[in-house]
Amino acid sequence: MWTKSTSDWREHRIAAYNAGITLFYAMQNGTAPPAGMEITPLPDADQVHATNGSFRQISGAPDAPRITIVPILPDTANQITGAPVTLAILSPSLTYSLADLPRRNGQTGAETLGAITRKLATFCSDPFVVARMGDADWVEIVGNTVWGCDVAPPDLRILAALLVVVATGILLTVVLNLHSSFLSFADQLRNRRRVGGPTRYEPYGPQELQEIITAVNSYLEIEREQLASRAAVLSGVSHDLGTPATRLRLRAALIQDGNLRRKFETDIDSMTGIIESVLTYTNVEMGAEEPRNLSLTSLLEAIVANYQDVGRPVTLRKGNDVIVRGGKSIFMSRQGYGVMSNDRDIVVVGRPVSLERAITNLIENALKYGRSATISLEADAQSATVIIDDEGSQSSATEIEDMLAPFQRGENTKTIDGHGLGLTIVATIAKLHGGKLSFEDTPAGVSARLDIQRS
Incomplete structure (x- = not known):
């Protein structure tokens, strides 16, 4: 569309240029004007107005026109002296610029007039044109068939550019939607176990994504069958x-x-x-328990109360307040700060039985290898952290982290009951809730940190 429109306009302007050259020789030699153009002498009254430069007074001139006076110097090539041409162009809306007209040594008047008619054909304004060759009478040049709006080819370049913009917008939308589809599925798959995702996903989006979803569904089905078979075998062996x-x-x-x-x-x-x-670990891996909203604060209070009822040295400590940095503002040169109190009820999306098992395992470890366990809770908008501090533990945080693998026990645990799966189960439950299990050395012993995502 762009090429066709450009080609049509090029031919239209070339035709106007050639008509201008023919018009010049018609005025100079009295030959026939170009096809479709007329040269008509002005009436006597209009001759006076044109000679005096009162072009607006000429009959037939547009109301309040913009006047462009174009002097064309006589030809001097080959020692032949011609007559100058004065051209007055009256347009209802345009004043034509003469600065971009071609100029070169030896340029003839016919070429100059051709350049002017080409310029008239470039703009759609239907001008009123009068001209004079030397001292001859003024004539009106009617050339709407050469430079008029009706004969100009349709300019489809703006429409073509608009279609390109629309097509580019559609293409960008498709690309961004494609990108969003892959990211959305990746996010669903990443959080599938944490939020109790579906057992299979419905294929959607582009063909490539559908193939990926189908492959993932096949893998999940095989994984579920393997876990179910493992649990069935272990359950049978236990029975x-x-x-x-x-x-x-x-x-x-x-x-x-x-x-x-x-x-x-x-x-x-x-x-x-x-x-x-082993059965407990397998059931945790399968994530059979459905997640739901639960109060982590109430869960910790209940667990600590159960231990205190039987005289175990387990206490619940108030967590520290969280300092929250405010957002940037164009009205402030620095960011503000806020305090989020930990006295509030901390609600998370989780599996209550699994979380209770994980917290209980950590408390039992603290009591086995230390003299007491102190529980605290810290939370912000994204995550919640259950902290279990023991007192008197002889193990370091690095040594305990090495025991996260199944059936791994430390050197100082030979006389303590256990099977080496407690921390492995806790780490699996933490991953199931989008978090992790970590340990830190403290002056009194070791601190276990169970991080989980809140939503």
């Missing part, structure tokens, strides 16, 4: 071991040697405890 374990307990009770009887009973308890721990 099948129940009967022989009971028989062993009954037979161990018949052993007269008390020391030997206690060793048998300890081995039986260890065996059943390992199976139950």
Whole structure:
């Protein structure tokens, strides 16, 4: 469209240029004017007005016109002296600029007049044109068939540019929507376990994204089947071991040697405890519990109260207030600050049974390896952190973090009951809630930090 319009206008301007050259020789030699153009002498009264420069007084001139006077010097090429031409262009809306007219040595008057008619054809204003060759009479030049608005080709370049802008906007929208679709699915997949996402996703968006979603659905199905099979096997093993374990307990009770009887009973308890721990870990991995809104403050208060009821040294400490930095403003040269009190009720989206198990495991570890456990809660708009500080623990934060892998136990835990899955279960629950489990050394012992996302 742009090329066709440009080509049509180029041909239109070339035709106007050629008509101007023919018009010059028609005025000079009295030959026929270009096709479609007329040269008409002005009446006597208008001759006087034109000679005096009162072009607005000429009959047929537009009301309140803008006047452009174009002097064309006589030809001097080949020692032939021609007559000058004076051109007066009366336009209802335009004053034509002469600065961009071509000028060169040896340029003829015909070429100059051709350049003027080409300029008239460039603008759509239907001018009123009078001219005079030397001292001859003034004539009116009617050339609307050459430079008039009706004969100008349609200029589709603006429409073409508009269509390009619209097409670019559509393309950018499609690209951004495509980008947004991939990011949206990635976010859903990233938070699937934390927020209890669907077991499968409906394919949507472009073909590439649909293929990815289909592949993800296949992977999730295989993963669920593997976890379900693992849990079924472990559950079956636990059930099948129940009967022989009971028989062993009954037979161990018949052993007269008390020391030997206690060793048998300890081995039986260890065996059943390992199976139950593995089952718990597998159930946590499967994320079977649905997340919901819960008060983390109330959950901690209930857990601490249960320990205090049986005389365990577990206390709940008030958390520190959170300093919140305000947003920037064009009316202030610095950012403001606010205080978020930790006395308020902290609500999170989580799995209450899993969170209770994780917090209880951390408290039990603090009591096993230290003398007491102090619980506190810190929260901001994005996350909440449950902090369990022990007192008197001989392990460092680095040593405890090395025991996050399954069945890993420290050197100082040989005489303490456990199976090496407690911290692994807590770390899995933390990841299930979009957070993590970490440890820090404190002057009194070690501090465990369970971070979870609030929404």
